[in-house]
Amino acid sequence: MSSTSFTDLLGSSGVDCYEDDEDLRVSGSSFGGYYPERTGSGLPKFKTAQPPPLPISQSSHNFTFSDYLDSPLLLSSSHSLISPTTGTFPLQGFNGTTNNHLDFPWQLQSQPSNASSALQETYGVQDHEKKQEMIPNEIATQNNNQSFGTERQIKIPAYMVSRNSNDGYGWRKYGQKQVKKSENPRSYFKCTYPDCVSKKIVETASDGQITEIIYKGGHNHPKPEFTKRPSQSSLPSSVNGRRLFNPASVVSEPHDQSENSSISFDYSDLEQKSFKSEYGEIDEEEEQPEMKRM
DNA sequence: AAGCTTTGACCTATA
DNA sequence: TTATAGGTCAAAGCT
Numbered sequence: 001m002s003s004t005s006f007t008d009l010l011g012s013s014g015v016d017c018y019e020d021d022e023d024l025r026v027s028g029s030s031f032g033g034y035y036p037e038r039t040g041s042g043l044p045k046f047k048t049a050q051p052p053p054l055p056i057s058q059s060s061h062n063f064t065f066s067d068y069l070d071s072p073l074l075l076s077s078s079h080s081l082i083s084p085t086t087g088t089f090p091l092q093g094f095n096g097t098t099n100n101h102l103d104f105p106w107q108l109q110s111q112p113s114n115a116s117s118a119l120q121e122t123y124g125v126q127d128h129e130k131k132q133e134m135i136p137n138e139i140a141t142q143n144n145n146q147s148f149g150t151e152r153q154i155k156i157p158a159y160m161v162s163r164n165s166n167d168g169y170g171w172r173k174y175g176q177k178q179v180k181k182s183e184n185p186r187s188y189f190k191c192t193y194p195d196c197v198s199k200k201i202v203e204t205a206s207d208g209q210i211t212e213i214i215y216k217g218g219h220n221h222p223k224p225e226f227t228k229r230p231s232q233s234s235l236p237s238s239v240n241g242r243r244l245f246n247p248a249s250v251v252s253e254p255h256d257q258s259e260n261s262s263i264s265f266d267y268s269d270l271e272q273k274s275f276k277s278e279y280g281e282i283d284e285e286e287e288q289p290e291m292k293r294m
Numbered sequence: 295a296a297g298c299t300t301t302g303a304c305c306t307a308t309a
Numbered sequence: 310t311t312a313t314a315g316g317t318c319a320a321a322g323c324t
């Protein structure tokens with residue numbers, strides 16, 4: 001593809017670890033496992049990491065997530081989405097079910113405001129049009145800021161992450177905390193891969209649904225070989241059967257960069273407005289095959 | 295026995 | 310300087 005797709009940006013070398021079993025996977029290229037350590041403006045740290053730009057066409061005013069999905073941006077070559085830092089997104093349904101993604105029950109139920117608000121705060125975007133407009137800019141900016149560092153923060157909408165917290169990488173929980181800005185407790189995970197500094201923060205609602213996932217830092221290792229049955233360590237808790245993902249809402253956002261020159265895209269918003277939650281269902285379905293494979 | 299989760303304490307950044 | 314919030318550490322227990 002000539003244009004860089006979101007998945008391409010997100011999933012890539014170090015970051016992308018697709019599970020071979022996964023029906024969907026994305027081949028990334030530019031965004032690699034390493035997130036921009038700093039923006040073009042030289043802003044350091046996670047907060048400044050730029051979100052992966054989503055090349056969405058500006059022309060569609062009635063933009064819906066389906067449009068988004070249909071676009072090469074998300075689907076990429078294999079129609080799959082992968083988590084920015086680690087795994088694959090359970091978007092199998094995206095392609096085939098784009099027609100039904102108008103509303104995500106789970107998303108609305110669980111914490112619609114959380115994800116969206118978070119994004120809005122981060123991006124300061126209030127409506128689709130604005131977002132759409134921003135996207136191109138984001139991309140442009142992103143392209144200009146393709147510095148890949150190990151530090152970056154990306155929020156992944158729950159629907160995208162879904163069971164995959166199961167991104168194929170092994171995560172170990174090292175802490176949990178109730179933060180004020182959110183009613184939901186945050187769980188802190190580290191990549192279990194030796195020397196890998198990648199972390200992720202998962203915000204889980206009281207009902208067990210994941211309301212937000214934030215990835216910090218890229219994996220400094222290519223990716224676990226999933227062709228072989230991932231060892232427990234490499235499997236996310238959800239895969240191990242200990243936990244099941246019920247992504248309530250996923251937010252993929254690159255941080256507060258919005259305040260700066262960076263661009264941000266509010267995925268959650270898209271979800272809320274145009275997505276139908278099939279993921280809960282899909283999740284289960286996907287989960288089963290996985291479990292079977294296991 | 296190894297690895298993971300839990301959880302309270304501690305550390306650091308920010309207002 | 311202090312209070313608060315967010316993030317991390319590490320011991321204990323569990324699988």
